[in-house]
Amino acid sequence: MKKWLIATGVLVVLAGAGAKVLLWPADDLGPPAAASSLGSEQLIARGAYLAKAGDCMACHTTRGGVQYAGGRALQTPFGTIVSPNITPDRDTGIGSWTAADFWRALHNGKSKDGRLLYPAFPYTNYTKVRREDSDALHAYFQSLPPRRQANAPHALRFPYNQQVALAAWRALYFRPAVYQNDRAQSIEWNRGAYLVQGLGHCSACHSSRTTLGGSEEGLSGGLIPVLGWYAPSLTSNAEAGLGDWDTAQIVELLHTGVSPRATVFGPMAEVVRQSLQHLERADVQAMAVYLKSLPDTAPPARPAPRDTSETATRQLAQGARLYETHCASCHQADGKGVPPGYPPLAGNRALLTVSPVNAIRIVLNGGFAPGTAGNPRPYGMPPFGPVLDDSEVAAVVSHLRASWGNDAPAVSALEVNKYRSVPLE
Incomplete structure (x- = not known):
C-alpha cells in the first residue's frame, strides 16, 4: 500500500x-x-x-x-x-x-x-x-x-x-x-x-x-x-x-x-x-x-519438482556467480543477511511464493523499506535492472529460490521481461 x-x-x-x-x-x-x-x-x-x-x-x-x-x-x-x-x-x-x-x-x-x-x-x-x-x-x-x-x-x-x-x-x-x-x-x-x-x-x-x-x-x-x-x-x-x-x-x-x-x-x-x-x-x-x-x-x-537438466544447472551456476558479485556483501554468502538492514534470504517467504513477481521486481527496481519514526534511516537495495539483462535477473532470482534450504521453482527470462516495464505505481 x-x-x-x-x-x-x-x-x-x-x-x-x-x-x-x-x-x-x-x-x-x-x-x-x-x-x-x-x-x-x-x-x-x-x-x-x-x-x-x-x-x-x-x-x-x-x-x-x-x-x-x-x-x-x-x-x-x-x-x-x-x-x-x-x-x-x-x-x-x-x-x-x-x-x-x-x-x-x-x-x-x-x-x-x-x-x-x-x-x-x-x-x-x-x-x-x-x-x-x-x-x-x-x-x-x-x-x-x-x-x-x-x-x-x-x-x-x-x-x-x-x-x-x-x-x-x-x-x-x-x-x-x-x-x-x-x-x-x-x-x-x-x-x-x-x-x-x-x-x-x-x-x-x-x-x-x-x-x-x-x-x-x-x-x-x-x-x-x-x-x-x-x-x-x-x-x-x-x-x-x-x-x-x-x-x-x-x-x-x-x-x-x-x-x-x-x-x-x-x-x-x-x-x-x-x-x-x-x-x-x-x-x-x-x-x-x-x-x-x-x-x-x-x-x-509439496516440494517443487527439481529441474536437473543441463540448462537449469547452468542457470543456477550463473545465478550463484552473480549473487557473489552483486549481493553477498550485504545478504552474506550464507543468505542470512544482517537484519533488519539487510533482510535474510534463507527461508525468506517472499522468495518462496508461487508467484515470483515480488522478487523479480525488487531485483529489477530495488527494494526500499519505508522511512518511519521507528526506522528513520531505512536501508535500501539499489535497482539491478539497468546492469542485468532479463536472463541474468532470472538466474539470480532462481538461485535465491533454490538456495539455503529454499525450494521454489526457477524463473524464466520471459517472466522477468513481463515486469521490466511495469510502472512502479
Whole structure:
C-alpha cells in the first residue's frame, strides 16, 4: 500500500487501524448522535486519526496536490477511476453532505444523490465501520479548508461505465453489514478484527479477485492487477501467515516496516509509511493478535519438482556467480543477511511464493523499506535492472529460490521481461 487494489476495476492501496476510542463496547449502532457526545474538537481529532487509519489521503490526493482534493487517476483492468474531491467545498467537494449522506456512502456505497459508487472507494470493507466512527470522519473532512476543484470523469470501458452493470456487480459481491463483535473472543481480538476487516481493508489487496473484480473470501493472497505486485496470503504460514511469529515481531513490522524476520517493500511500504506507523501501538497490537490467530488454510506444501537438466544447472551456476558479485556483501554468502538492514534470504517467504513477481521486481527496481519514526534511516537495495539483462535477473532470482534450504521453482527470462516495464505505481 499502500495501498491499492482492485474492486471492480479499482485499485486501492490502503491500510488501517483505529485509535483507543475506535472500538465501542456495544454491538448496536446506537443513535446517529452518539458521536456528538464528544466535543467538536475531540470529534474532529478522532476523525483525523480514522482518516489515517483508512489512509484516505493515498487515493484522494495527487502527488504535490492539495490534500483530499481528489484527482488521482487509478488504473484498473476496466479503465481509469479518478478519485473525487472530499474537501468541504460545497460545489465540487462534499461541503453540502450531511453526516447521514456520508454514512450512506461509507456503509451502502451510494453517493448523496443516490448514484452507486465504484468500489475504488472500498465500501465493501468500510461497510463494517460503525456509525459513530463514520460521523467522526465526516466531522474531520468538514473541518478541512475547502478547495474548489472539479471532479474529472472516470474513463471506464463499456459496460463497466454503466450504473446497471454496477448494480449487478453489487448484487453478486456486496452486502452492507456493520462489524459485530465475536463474543467468544477477547476485546483486543475484536478490535483487531474490526480494524483489519473495516478501515484497514486488508482484503482489498490480500485476496484473490474474480474476473469481474469481486473479492474472494478470506485473506488468501492474490496478484494486484495493473500494479503488478503479489499480496501474499495472510492465512498461509508458507507465505505471509503470522501464526508462528511472536506478536511483538508482528507489531514491529506493521509499525516500523522492519523486524528481525522481514522487511516490507512495494505497496506495503507505502501502507506502513502513510498509515500504520501513525496508529496507536495498542491498535497495531490488536491487529497483530487478530492476524496471528487466523488459521493456516493452505494445503500442505509439496516440494517443487527439481529441474536437473543441463540448462537449469547452468542457470543456477550463473545465478550463484552473480549473487557473489552483486549481493553477498550485504545478504552474506550464507543468505542470512544482517537484519533488519539487510533482510535474510534463507527461508525468506517472499522468495518462496508461487508467484515470483515480488522478487523479480525488487531485483529489477530495488527494494526500499519505508522511512518511519521507528526506522528513520531505512536501508535500501539499489535497482539491478539497468546492469542485468532479463536472463541474468532470472538466474539470480532462481538461485535465491533454490538456495539455503529454499525450494521454489526457477524463473524464466520471459517472466522477468513481463515486469521490466511495469510502472512502479
